Amino acid sequence: MSRWKLAQDYEKNWWLDQSNKIDLTFYKNFAKEITELLKPFIKIDQNTKILEIGSGAAGIITHLNSNKRYAIDPLEKFYSTIPKYKNYRDREVSYFAAEGEHLPFKNEFFDLIIMDNVLDHCSKPNQVLLEVKRVLKQNGIFYFRQNTYHLWGRFIRAIMEIFLIDKGHPHTFSKNSLHKILQNLGFEILYRKSDGYLSTWLWEVKSNRIIDKIKAVLFVNRDKYTLILRKIS
Numbered sequence: 001m002s003r004w005k006l007a008q009d010y011e012k013n014w015w016l017d018q019s020n021k022i023d024l025t026f027y028k029n030f031a032k033e034i035t036e037l038l039k040p041f042i043k044i045d046q047n048t049k050i051l052e053i054g055s056g057a058a059g060i061i062t063h064l065n066s067n068k069r070y071a072i073d074p075l076e077k078f079y080s081t082i083p084k085y086k087n088y089r090d091r092e093v094s095y096f097a098a099e100g101e102h103l104p105f106k107n108e109f110f111d112l113i114i115m116d117n118v119l120d121h122c123s124k125p126n127q128v129l130l131e132v133k134r135v136l137k138q139n140g141i142f143y144f145r146q147n148t149y150h151l152w153g154r155f156i157r158a159i160m161e162i163f164l165i166d167k168g169h170p171h172t173f174s175k176n177s178l179h180k181i182l183q184n185l186g187f188e189i190l191y192r193k194s195d196g197y198l199s200t201w202l203w204e205v206k207s208n209r210i211i212d213k214i215k216a217v218l219f220v221n222r223d224k225y226t227l228i229l230r231k232i233s
Contacts, residue, residue, distance in 0.1 A: 002123075002231045003123075003170050004122070004123035004170065006143075006167055007121055007167060007168050007169065007170050008042075008074060008075060008121075008166070009167075010168040011075060011121065011168055012075055012165040014168070014180065015056070015057055015075075015078075015079070015082075015085075016078075016082075019082050019084055019085070020084070023056075023109055024057065024058055024084070024085070024088045027058055027059060027060055027062055027063060027088075028062075028063045030060045030230040031060045031061075031062070031063035031064055031093065032063070032117065034060060034064075034114065034143055035064065035065075037143070037191065037226070037228065038112070038141065038143060038189045038215070038228065040060070040191075041141050041190055041191070041228055041230070042103065042112055043109065044065055044066055044112065045065070045066065046065070046066055046067045046068075047066070047067070047068060048066045048111045048112060049066075049068045049070075049109060049110045049111045049112070049231070050064055050066050050068065050069050050070065050110065050111065050112045050113075050114065050116070050119065051070045051071070051072070051103075051109075051110045051112070051113045051114070051135065052069075052070070052071045052072075052113075052114045052116075053072055053100045053113065053114070053115045053118055053128070053132070054072075054073055054100065054115060054116070054121065055071035055072065055073045055076075055095065056073060056075075056079065056081075057079050057082070057085040057088070057186075058085055058088045058089045059071045059089075059093070060114055060116060061093050061114065062089055062090045062093060063090075064090070067092065068091065069090075069093045069094065070093070070094045070095075070096065070105070070110075071093055071094070071095045072095075072096045072097075072099075072100070072103065072104070073095075073096075073097070073098075074097065074098070074099050075097075076095050076096060076098075077097045078095035086187075091095070091167075098120070099122075099123070100115075100122055100127075100128035100131060100132075100149060101122065101123060101124050101127040101128055101131060102131070103131045103133030103134070103135050105135045106135070107134055107135065107140065107223065108134075108135065108136065108137045108140075108206045109135050109137070110135055110136050110137060110140060110227075111137055111140050111141070112140065112141050112142075112143065113132055113135070113136050113142050114130075114139070114143045114144070115132070115142070115143070115144050115145070115146075116143075116145045117146055117147055117224070118146075119146050119147055119171065119173070120146065120147065120169045120170065120171040120172065120173065121168065121169060121171075122171070123168075123170075125171055125173075125181075126181065128230075129181060129182065129185055130185065131225075133185050133186065133231060134189070136231045137231070138231060138232075139230055139231060139232070140230070140231050141190075141227040141228065141229070141230055142187060142227075142228070142230070142231065143227075143228055144182075144226070144227045144228075144229060145175075145224065145226045145227070146173060146178065146224075146225055147222040147223070147224055147225070148173050148174055148175050148178065148222065148223050148225045149172055149173070149174060149220070149221075149222055149223070150174070150221075150223075151174075151224070152219060152220075153172075153197075153220045153221060154172050154174060156218055156219075156220045157172045157220060158172070160220075175194070175225055178225070182227070182229060184233055185231040186231060186233035187230065187231055187232070188229060188230045188231075188232045189227055189229055190229060190230055191226075191227065191228035192226065192227050192228075193225070193226040194223055194224075194225050194226075195223060195224040195225070195226075196223060197221040197222070197223045198221075200221045200222050200223065200224075201216055201219070203226075204216035205219065207218070
């Protein structure tokens with residue numbers, strides 16, 4: 001089984017297990033947060049063409065104010081069979097079963113692309129970002145949020161990857177590595193925000209899950225890092 005397929009199976013099983021437990025209104029909170037952050041950079045109206053890559057069960061896209069909303073996820077055919085997920089969705093959103101490495105859209109189609117903590121799940125992260133650039137209009141906006149790790153955290157995660165301890169996340173990123181990739185692709189950083197490693201460490205210390213406590217002891221703490229970017233070349 002390929003590493004990416006293993007990650008997809010892990011993701012599918014997680015969402016299947018959560019289907020009777022999870023409160024999907026977290027999507028609404030994320031959408032509100034993102035909308036406020038984007039206000040200085042793009043006006044979202046009924047004609048704004050928006051794509052969410054890795055929309056999952058319903059997606060942030062569910063709660064954005066546009067008539068031209070699209071979402072892709074490799075597991076879309078699975079999510080659409082779960083009544084709770086399907087019923088929560090806005091039927092005006094067009095959902096596609098597709099991979100980020102091969103977006104089924106024409107060049108420079110979207111005004112705004114959203115990718116929230118997805119890149120580390122992908123098979124070929126650089127190819128996904130190349131596709132983002134391809135389908136985003138010139139001067140279009142890219143909202144990108146990703147868990148990042150410090151040097152020690154990346155070292156421990158490399159060891160974890162050898163033993164497939166974290167099956168759902170094949171890739172690990174630092175802030176600097178993301179900056180380099182995105183700027184080399186022709187994206188300008190308009191906004192950046194770091195939640196900090198400490199908040200994650202405190203959460204993991206208090207968690208009831210053994211794996212979280214192990215991460216806290218080993219200081220394998222993630223920092224949720226948010227970027228708003230503009231395609232300039």
